Amino acid sequence: MGVTFGELEISQKFVSVPVTVTEAQIVMFGGIIGNWAPIHLNDEFAARAHFAGRRVAHGELTMALMVAAATPLIYTSLGQLGGTYKLRRPIFAGDTIYTEMEVLAKRPSKSRPGGIVNFGLKTYNQEGTFVAEGTVDFLVGNESYNLYSPKTPAGGSPSS
Numbered sequence: 001m002g003v004t005f006g007e008l009e010i011s012q013k014f015v016s017v018p019v020t021v022t023e024a025q026i027v028m029f030g031g032i033i034g035n036w037a038p039i040h041l042n043d044e045f046a047a048r049a050h051f052a053g054r055r056v057a058h059g060e061l062t063m064a065l066m067v068a069a070a071t072p073l074i075y076t077s078l079g080q081l082g083g084t085y086k087l088r089r090p091i092f093a094g095d096t097i098y099t100e101m102e103v104l105a106k107r108p109s110k111s112r113p114g115g116i117v118n119f120g121l122k123t124y125n126q127e128g129t130f131v132a133e134g135t136v137d138f139l140v141g142n143e144s145y146n147l148y149s150p151k152t153p154a155g156g157s158p159s160s
Contacts, residue, residue, distance in 0.1 A: 002075030005114040005140040008103050016069030018098040018126075021057050021091055029061045056090040062097075066121045067136050069099035076141040078112060085134030089125070096126040104135065114141040 030040050035058055038045035046055040063085040071077075091097060105118040117140045123132040 002077075003073055003140075004076050005106070005108075005117065005142050008106060008117055008140065010103055010106065012103045014070075014073055014101045016099040016101065018096045019065060019069075020096045021061070021065070021093055023093040025061065026055065026057050026093055029058055029064075033058070033060060035060070051090045052092075054092050056092060057095075059085070059087050062087060062091050062123070062132050063134065065097060066099050066123050066132060066134060069121070069123075070101055070119060070136065070138070073101070074117075074138055074140055076114070076143070078114060078139040078141050081116065081137040081139060083134055083136035085121075085132060087132050089129055089131040091125065091131055097123050097131065099123045106140075109139060112139055112141075113143075114139060116140075 026040060030036055039049055039051065040055055040058055043055060047053045063083075066085065067080065067083065100122045102120045103117060104120045106115055108115040116137055118135055118137050121132075121134045121136060122130065125131050
């Protein structure tokens with residue numbers, strides 16, 4: 001499943017499935033990374049802040065959702081190697097975001113099967129407002145891998 005290194009071409013573009021950012025994601029993400037800043041988790045503080053009086057999603061959550069947008073495309077990924085991101089507008093609970101991805105560069109790996117692919121990312125909200133951008137590098141394999149264990153009905157051959 002997924003696109004292999006050889007199937008990806010420079011300038012090729014993809015659009016992710018839209019995802020709605022939830023209150024639960026913002027709270028859980030704050031706990032996971034230990035970021036309890038009041039702009040993310042305190043309604044009273046956020047009402048006095050300059051982001052439309054609402055709490056905003058963590059920048060790192062935005063980045064994680066941007067990168068996750070590529071996951072269904074590249075189940076062939078052998079690992080994420082790094083990336084960058086810039087936040088242009090706040091994202092709030094209830095916003096639905098999607099990411100446009102473009103293959104910016106690729107080169108064969110010197111040590112692994114496949115190669116390194118650099119994706120450009122542009123993320124928009126439900127109104128089409130540009131909210132974030134960045135890049136991400138993945139080591140992408142030369143072959144698709146079965147996501148299921150060979151021992152499961154979905155991954156194995158029919159039993160006799």
